[in-house]
Amino acid sequence: MTVAEKEVNPHFEDFLFDWNQKFQFLVGGYGSSKSYHVALKIIMKLLEEKRTALVMREVYDTHRDSTYSLLEEIVEGLDLSDHIKFSTSPMKVKFPNGSRIIFKGMDKPAKLKSVNNVSLIWVEEASEVKYTGFKELIGRLRHPTLKLHMILSTNPVGEDNWTFTHFFKDELNKRFVLDAEQLYEEKSVVVGDTFYHYSTADDNLFLPLDYINQLEELKDYDPDLYRIARLGRFGINGKRVLPQFAVQEHQKVMRSILDIDNPIKKVGMDFGFVDSYNAVLRMAIDPKKLYLYIYWEYYDRDKTDDVTVEELKEFKESQERIKADSAEPKTIRYFRDQGFDMVGAHKFKGSRLQYTKKVKRFRKIICSDRCTNTIFELKDLTYAVDKQGNIIEDEFKIDPHTFSAIWYGLDDYEVADLKEQAKEKARTRPRRERR
Structure with a gap:
């Protein structure tokens, strides 16, 4: 069997023949040819060794116009169509040495149970697959004699996606693997x-120049997509809710609070149980600078009220007033019966939007580095969008319990907006003397 020569992009030459690691993670921009070279690599491996390869996407039907057609195109380009056979019902590929490729989707998990002796898995568009699905696939990767490999290819998305937190950095769980900037610089x-x-597209020597120009144009009207498609980098997807949010060392935060003339202290609490979290924040307001400081947090779930009361007993002793979610009147009454100064925040139709606008009026929101859950939820918090891509001003891409705690804690505090601040300055500014 004669295999036609195939020209490849130089940046992928080492990748094509490197099988030293179990996991191979490819990330990059649009048109970089990463999927093409993954498909070529798998074909070469299956011609060399008898293996069963599993190709995965989140939705099974998307294989037909992506991975399946790409593999078929490469086989035709190698003049191997007489030897490597493709069938569509179900989609599969058979090699003359007994190797085969099967296609599955995470939307049909029951079909994975029948998969045996898979020694090579390709997860295409890995960021679309759920983290639980990825871990399930690791369990399906097994063979009595062959070395095991999993290849994951993806465009970068937000840093909250599991592909980033697993392969690079997980701030919430204090887990660090690799600085993404190092990868961008060294390339492998x-x-x-x-x-x-x-x-990136610059690594694909066969890409038309006008396609690269189209990617460059994204910079002017869609910076998020430009970062993903042209630069191929992880980052924040969408518009940040709190662009003024910053993190400082705890002692520096406490010194700043001590320097405030007449600081206003607030405590807010959002209730949770199994799927959501009890979140309590201590905050301090500098009314002159319009700075909000967050210097203490409690964040836990799956605790009964009696256990939570015990863990928060310092508030009972200090008699700090806690403003809490008024949707839980029984819980508030229980805390009050235990000696806590807890009252419900005033909720009304449209209060989510009004609370959000209030918090956004602070010039700076400074959070202690000890409040790790607050940082995780708020540092890169972005708005949800509708089907047309328009921002929904009172919905977010995650459910930020610490943000709700801020809402309730600030229930009876008004932050002057820019118009009100300008009016106040005009009232207090000395009038010019008439000449």
């Missing part, structure tokens, strides 16, 4: 049993 990195590969 090996960490432990994972080979990392980064590429």
Whole structure:
């Protein structure tokens, strides 16, 4: 069997023949040819060794016009169509040495139970697959004799996506693997049993110049997509809710609070139980500078009220007033019966939007580095969008319990907006003497 020569992009040459690591993670921009070279690599491996390869996407039907057609195109380009056979019902590929490729979707998890002796998995558009699905696939990767490999290819999305928190950095769980900036600079990195590969359209020598120009144009009207498609970098997807949010070392935050003339202290609480969290925040307001400081947090779930009361007993002793979610009157009454100074915040139709606007009026929101859950939820908090891509001003891409705690804690405090601030300055500014 004669295999036609195939020209490849130089940046992918090492990747094509490197099988030293179990995991290979490819990330990059649009048109970088990463999926093409993954498909070529798998074909070469299956011609060399008898293996069963599993190709995964989140939705099974999306294979037909992506991974399946790409593999078929490459086989035709190698003049191997007489030897490597494709069938569509179900989609599969058979090699002359007994190797085969099967296609599955995470939207049909029951079909995975029948998969056996898979030694090679390709997860295409990995960011679309759920983290639980990824971990399930690791369990399906097994063979009595062959070395195991999983290749993941994806465009970068937000840093809250599991592909970033697993392969790079998980701030919430204090887990660090690799600085993404190092990968962007070095283009390929090996960490432990994972080979990392980064590429952009510039690495695809066969890409038309007008396509690259189209990617460049995104910079002017869609900066989020420009970062993903042209630069191929992880980041924040969408418009940040609190662009003035900053993190400082705890002692510096406490010194700043001590320097405030007549600081206003507030405590807010959002209730949770199994799926959501009890979140309590201590805050301090500098009314002159319009700075909000967050210096203490409680964040836990799956605790009964009696356990939570015990864990928050310092508030009972200090008699700090806690403004809490008024949707839980029984819980508030229980806390009050236990000696807490807790009252419900005033909620009304449209209060989510009004609370959000209030918080956004602070010039700075400074959070202690000890409040790790608050940082995780608020530092990169972005608005949800509707089907047309328009921002929904009172909905967010995650459910930020600490943000709700801020809402309730500030229930009876009004932050002057810019118009009100201008009016106040005009009232207090000395009038010019008439000449």
